[in-house]
Amino acid sequence: MNAQPAPDLAEACAVTLDAPDDFAGWRETARRLLQLRVPPDRVVWSVAGEEAGDLFAASAFVPDAPTDAAPPRVPRRFLDLAGKGLLHSCPDRFALLYRLLWRLQDRPGLLEDAADRDVRSLDELVRTVRRDIHKMRAFLRFRAVSEEDGAEHYVAWFEPQHHILRASAAFFVNRFTTMRWAILTPQGSLHWDGEVLREGPPARREQAAGGDPAEALWKEYYAAIFNPARLKVGAMLKEMPRRYWKNMPEAELIPALIAGAQARESAMVERGAALFVGPRPASLAAVAEGIATCRRCAIGCNGTRAVAGEGSARAELMIVGEQPGDTEEPRGRPFIGPAGQVLRTRLKAAGIDPERAWLTNAVKHFKFEDRGTGKRRLHQNPTAREIDVCRWWVESERLLVRPRLILALGASAARSVLGRTVSVQSLRGKAMVLEDGAELWITIHPSYLLRLGEDARETEEQRFAADLGRAAARLRELAPGV
Amino acid sequence: MSQQSLRERLAILADAAKYDASCASSGTARRTSRGGKGIGSTEGMGICHAYAPDGRCISLLKILLTNHCIFDCHYCINRKSSNVARARFTPQEVVDLTLTFYRRNYIEGLFLSSGIVKSSSHTMEQLIEVARILREEHDFRGYIHLKTIPEADPELVRRAGLHADRVSINVELPTLAGLTRLAPDKNAAVIEGAMGDLKGAIVEAKDARRRFRSAPRFAPAGQSTQMIVGADGASDADIVTRASTLYDRFALRRVYYSAFSPIPDASAVLPLQRPPLIREHRLYQSDWLMRFYGYRPDEVRAAAGLDGMLPLDIDPKLAWALKFREGFPVDINRAPRELLLRVPGLGTRAVGAILAARRERRLRLEDVGRLTVSLAKVRPFIVAEDWRPVLLTDRADLRALIAPRRGAQQLELFAA
Numbered sequence: 001m002n003a004q005p006a007p008d009l010a011e012a013c014a015v016t017l018d019a020p021d022d023f024a025g026w027r028e029t030a031r032r033l034l035q036l037r038v039p040p041d042r043v044v045w046s047v048a049g050e051e052a053g054d055l056f057a058a059s060a061f062v063p064d065a066p067t068d069a070a071p072p073r074v075p076r077r078f079l080d081l082a083g084k085g086l087l088h089s090c091p092d093r094f095a096l097l098y099r100l101l102w103r104l105q106d107r108p109g110l111l112e113d114a115a116d117r118d119v120r121s122l123d124e125l126v127r128t129v130r131r132d133i134h135k136m137r138a139f140l141r142f143r144a145v146s147e148e149d150g151a152e153h154y155v156a157w158f159e160p161q162h163h164i165l166r167a168s169a170a171f172f173v174n175r176f177t178t179m180r181w182a183i184l185t186p187q188g189s190l191h192w193d194g195e196v197l198r199e200g201p202p203a204r205r206e207q208a209a210g211g212d213p214a215e216a217l218w219k220e221y222y223a224a225i226f227n228p229a230r231l232k233v234g235a236m237l238k239e240m241p242r243r244y245w246k247n248m249p250e251a252e253l254i255p256a257l258i259a260g261a262q263a264r265e266s267a268m269v270e271r272g273a274a275l276f277v278g279p280r281p282a283s284l285a286a287v288a289e290g291i292a293t294c295r296r297c298a299i300g301c302n303g304t305r306a307v308a309g310e311g312s313a314r315a316e317l318m319i320v321g322e323q324p325g326d327t328e329e330p331r332g333r334p335f336i337g338p339a340g341q342v343l344r345t346r347l348k349a350a351g352i353d354p355e356r357a358w359l360t361n362a363v364k365h366f367k368f369e370d371r372g373t374g375k376r377r378l379h380q381n382p383t384a385r386e387i388d389v390c391r392w393w394v395e396s397e398r399l400l401v402r403p404r405l406i407l408a409l410g411a412s413a414a415r416s417v418l419g420r421t422v423s424v425q426s427l428r429g430k431a432m433v434l435e436d437g438a439e440l441w442i443t444i445h446p447s448y449l450l451r452l453g454e455d456a457r458e459t460e461e462q463r464f465a466a467d468l469g470r471a472a473a474r475l476r477e478l479a480p481g482v
Numbered sequence: 483m484s485q486q487s488l489r490e491r492l493a494i495l496a497d498a499a500k501y502d503a504s505c506a507s508s509g510t511a512r513r514t515s516r517g518g519k520g521i522g523s524t525e526g527m528g529i530c531h532a533y534a535p536d537g538r539c540i541s542l543l544k545i546l547l548t549n550h551c552i553f554d555c556h557y558c559i560n561r562k563s564s565n566v567a568r569a570r571f572t573p574q575e576v577v578d579l580t581l582t583f584y585r586r587n588y589i590e591g592l593f594l595s596s597g598i599v600k601s602s603s604h605t606m607e608q609l610i611e612v613a614r615i616l617r618e619e620h621d622f623r624g625y626i627h628l629k630t631i632p633e634a635d636p637e638l639v640r641r642a643g644l645h646a647d648r649v650s651i652n653v654e655l656p657t658l659a660g661l662t663r664l665a666p667d668k669n670a671a672v673i674e675g676a677m678g679d680l681k682g683a684i685v686e687a688k689d690a691r692r693r694f695r696s697a698p699r700f701a702p703a704g705q706s707t708q709m710i711v712g713a714d715g716a717s718d719a720d721i722v723t724r725a726s727t728l729y730d731r732f733a734l735r736r737v738y739y740s741a742f743s744p745i746p747d748a749s750a751v752l753p754l755q756r757p758p759l760i761r762e763h764r765l766y767q768s769d770w771l772m773r774f775y776g777y778r779p780d781e782v783r784a785a786a787g788l789d790g791m792l793p794l795d796i797d798p799k800l801a802w803a804l805k806f807r808e809g810f811p812v813d814i815n816r817a818p819r820e821l822l823l824r825v826p827g828l829g830t831r832a833v834g835a836i837l838a839a840r841r842e843r844r845l846r847l848e849d850v851g852r853l854t855v856s857l858a859k860v861r862p863f864i865v866a867e868d869w870r871p872v873l874l875t876d877r878a879d880l881r882a883l884i885a886p887r888r889g890a891q892q893l894e895l896f897a898a
Contacts, residue, residue: 114835115849174514235537
């Protein structure tokens with residue numbers, strides 16, 4: 001540096017910048033201070049109109065630098081970072097930047113040292129400002145207002161945390177070039193008429209008109225795109241802190257959406273139960289009567305005949321299938337179709353008399369695909385919801401019969417007993433103890449065997465027979481009389 | 483059927499679209515609306531205009547053109563046999579909605595998908611029509627993501643890329659068996675064939691633009707896909723393997739993982755319980771390891787347990803480091819970038835900062851502390867000027883020492 005001695009400045013040197021984002025002013029002054037070799041701890045920075053930093057600062061001006069002083073050199077990157085960091089609202093930012101500028105003269109590589117305290121602070125400032133700019137682009141909301149000339153005009157109210165209004169202008173101009181808009185903030189305002197950008201004075205919230213019919217649509221969208229099955233409020237708050245909410249129309253929905261979410265998810269699982277009011281049927285006959293007129297799900301409304309359970313009312317074994325089929329429906333009896341025949345044969349082989357069990361289905365009506373008159377009705381699986389609705393009847397049968405062992409055939413039956421979907425393949429052939437002490441045994445539905453090809457069928461039939469054998473043995477242990 | 487209002491249909495068709503995970507609006511060519519007749523701009527980085535309480539970002543208007551569908555995929559709320567309310571938009575209605583929202587700065591653009599009506603090609607034509615009106619009639623320069631239908635005419639799929647920034651085809655399920663069982667109308671070969679076509683078209687267009695500046699752009703933000711996690715029996719190792727194959731074969735920008743969530747009126751074939759959300763997060767982390775941290779797929783698989791599942795209580799990078807401790811500690815002042823990236827707790831940013839800072843001077847533990855979030859996690863794995871983790875790396879209870887105390891629960895709260 002030049003050998004020129006530092007001029008005799010008073011205790012401290014006070015600098016007043018024109019505006020909180022006056023980077024050009026800071027840069028010009030800082031260059032002069034550096035040429036005069038004024039150390040960082042002797043400068044007090046402030047902004048015109050804001051509280052002065054140090055009222056006792058003696059000198060109110062910075063003399064011109066000597067004409068022969070060498071211009072200070074800084075890496076290009078410093079100017080980029082300083083330009084951003086200066087927009088931060090922290091009052092110490094000017095001093096920090098000058099201190100870094102000062103230190104850079106002796107250590108040109110200083111900025112690379114990300115672990116340095118000052119570099120770290122600058123990095124923090126820049127990151128915060130970038131985030132604020134990004135959030136303004138994200139969370140600013142325009143409202144359409146009609147002007148006298150009939151043209152649409154868009155107005156937004158936004159409260160930035162830092163001095164980013166001017167720095168944000170280009171983004172909105174580039175994006176909404178053909179619109180007429182105004183952005184109002186407590187720091188100032190921007191007005192774009194499609195060709196020219198004008199700056200205006202600070203504004204108040206009331207100046208941004210309220211009410212835009214599009215907001216109702218947007219809120220509808222916001223509520224619908226939210227997935228109540230996955231609540232992650234923390235993740236939302238991290239990216240969209242509460243301070244932004246008051247200027248976002250959709251945010252007023254948030255508390256209700258959160259409150260409703262868990263309720264909605266559990267309702268999805270237990271929707272069946274709410275459809276039933278009053279006491280449970282007092283007899284199996286009442287169940288049969290009840291299901292005949294039950295219209296609580298779509299299958300109940302398809303005009304088919306309900307098929308009640310049958311067998312021994314005091315059975316130790318209850319067998320639950322899926323739903324009546326093409327053969328069972330017209331005759332009103334369970335397990336008399338092809339799959340029912342397979343079941344009855346296999347039960348007998350395992351030493352179980354089907355007449356002494358209670359035979360029923362998870363769903364009481366026949367769900368089928370109608371392929372036109374004269375064609376055989378094609379079986380369709382009931383949905384989880386349909387099974388859940390019909391659970392109420394199956395549970396009522398269970399309470400009346402009080403079986404020691406329940407044999408569930410297939411996924412639908414297992415769901416009907418447990419109230420949740422389980423894997424038949426991984427749970428088959430072993431006992432699960434239910435709340436009332438009864439044991440649940442799960443195996444496949446015999447209709448599965450009918451759909452298999454020759455080779456697979458043999459293996460699967462053996463596995464089915466083995467499942468039945470194990471269940472039968474257990475039944476004899478639980479109820480030796482059977 | 484009574485006439486549904488626009489609002490009612492918006493609710494139905496947005497609700498039906500929410501199981502698509504992607505909402506990205508990044509990575510496309512930069513555009514502004516200057517000198518044009520319309521509105522819209524794209525930056526390199528997408529903008530999330532709002533966040534829903536499920537923690538997901540809302541960047542695009544994500545809707546279906548219709549949720550009527552002739553397919554019957556078990557995991558899908560819109561499958562033919564599902565008992566949900568149905569609705570449809572006309573292409574013009576979607577265009578108007580997009581512009582209405584865009585003008586108010588609610589969105590970055592449109593993510594349009596659809597149930598299959600009439601035929602795959604017919605549906606695809608409708609989707610393209612929306613994009614065409616937006617681009618050609620309104621000179622819309624915002625972001626457009628079109629979900630393409632693999633069964634549609636390949637020519638249509640190519641046309642989609644001329645208007646859209648991003649195109650995507652969902653592989654749906656990580657395993658072939660899962661696809662066959664849960665999506666009986668879909669065919670893995672057709673899906674992959676269409677992804678291959680898209681890759682070809684993207685590469686070709688890039689090549690053409692290198693030679694002729696006037697060559698049309700084709701899906702400048704590339705293609706992505708999505709798979710559902712937890713609906714079939716696929717383990718994390720299976721999923722990681724599948725994802726890496728997809729990245730390699732189709733040059734995908736992203737593979738999205740969507741934790742299967744219980745849908746209303748679900749098919750009884752499906753589990754009703756959702757997989758832990760943290761599992762989805764761990765998969766994204768392993769995805770990151772492969773894409774930004776230089777891990778090979780087999781290394782990520784090695785971080786998983788014997789059952790092929792990644793640990794839920796710690797992240798996969800830490801799991802890997804605990805399993806392969808012989809590679810640690812790593813000297814912060816000497817190790818190359820690749821090794822620094824393997825240190826648990828050091829992200830790409832921190833590694834960049836360390837590499838720059840150590841050119842200036844030798845780094846002490848305190849310096850590293852200023853560059854990372856959790857020094858406790860990093861410390862056992864590094865050597866610094868004044869630090870050597872003499873015994874720590876060998877301790878059997880190291881996992882307990884550095885794993886987050888409150889376990890998966892706490893992590894889930896802050897998961898991205």
